[in-house]
Amino acid sequence: MQDLYIHNTLTGNKELFKSIDSESVTMYVCGPTVYGEPHLGHARPAITFDVLFRYLKHLGYKVRYVRNITDVGHLLNDADEGADKIGEKARALQLEPMEVAHFYTKKYHESMHKLNVENPSIEPIASGHIIEQIEMIKKILDNGFAYEVNGSVYFDVIKYNKTNNYGVLSRRKIEDLMDNSRVLDGQSDKKNAVDFALWKKASAEHIMRWPSPWGDGFPGWHLECSAMSCKYLGEEFDIHGGGMDLVFPHHEAEIAQCCAANKKPAAKYWMHNNMITIAGQKMGKSLGNFITLDEFFNGTHEKLDQAYHPMVIRFFLLQAHYRSTIDFSNAALQAAEKGLLRLFNGINVLNNLTSSSMSSVDISLLQSKCDDAMNDDLNTPIVLSHLFDAVKLINATYEGKHSLSHSDIQILKLLFDKYVIGVFGLYAIEKESTNSEFNNLMKLILEIRSNVKANKNWEMADQIRDGLNQLHIEIKDTKDGSTWNYKK
């Protein structure tokens, strides 16, 4: 097994990855709250950890990957009177909360499928694990790290911090947190502003509610991930992932809950992908500047010059390291689109390359260079740079400037297959129509034009080309005949 190094937020360092069980890996990633359209921000963790999931399997691990769906409404704000997001949406649309959750879960799945994100091994749903969450609260209460007030249960952060470190993950000091926490005008039942809810009493109007030992209510903001990761991966597992915005308070609270209940901080390695920005500013629901994935796929947002294929989005994200912010723009996405086409064109050329008796270039280090980059905290942009170097070499070989032996060609094919298809999960953008009648028609037109060209009737040939151009169909004359594409 190769040595894989990953950045661990818990220690702030790049560390050699060693799974608890030498043959398998357990991984939990925070999934979406399903009360809105999936957007570009959802694509980043999904793709980052999809690549990790695929890579770990490539390395030979058996991987159990859990990614949750949150369909329990979290409160809009910290005040006791708050409403939950799914409940609000349901009320606005006059639907059952479950209708809202189900609708957006389906949308999320459709978008993930288009992005070629593999299904996780288990995709648990928060509302299906109320019992587990209640049991966990009981444990935390029994261990003395929570208290009940008026039908709600709160985590006692101050008490917890006396024997544990609240702030291990986000490197915050509890004194700073207390200084900076909002004062809630006496609305809260909490002993301290830094405490957080494990169970909230449901007000009369609150639609999403479940019975509990403390009365009708709903689970707190951070509890579901602790309960579900524990249920499916155990009290200790290997990797916990999510967006950087979840480090505090969400993941910090998870660690506190798990330590309070099980005396174990859940995961060994905490990994966080960075945010996507638009014009340098974070894209987020609260900022109202997010673009949904459907809008990208269809080109229907005012900020978009064109539609972008899901593979372009995927490739665009892989061109940046997952821990860097990545700035969205049409120019950047169009550059990614062309780069992706170049990459697959290279694969196409490779598959049609004629082998020579021996190679004029040394490709022996290429594989290890890619592996090294990948093992260095999943440096996908570096892997891509090596693959583009290989594309250059492949094209030069096609032009006759280099030669490649049969075995070297096989090595290259395996390399591209492994990384581009297997680990990065990319596939070629199919630009031709799936309508076979139309394809046959186009074939006929191109045949006629090719006859016209053979007779050197350039005027007619150009007329056909220009006419098709007006219909947004682009003709390319190559050595081996003409092909067509839809124009963007």
Added chain:
RNA sequence: GGUCGGAUGGCCGAGUGGCUAGGCAGUGGUCUGCAAAACCAUCUACACCGGUUCGAAUCCGGUUCCGACCUCCA
């Protein structure tokens, strides 16, 4: 305000002390009836001011600017 991160060529984006990724755009060329596409070649960098060093985009100090978290967020 507190904590943390960033500033790389026209754009995106790697890179932690010398060998100066990669993609896109630009420019020149090959190919082509022409064009497009494709391919090849190639220019432009390391926010600012000091310091350490034989040598710094990379280390240290300071300055400016930007962002993230501290409230739901991927």
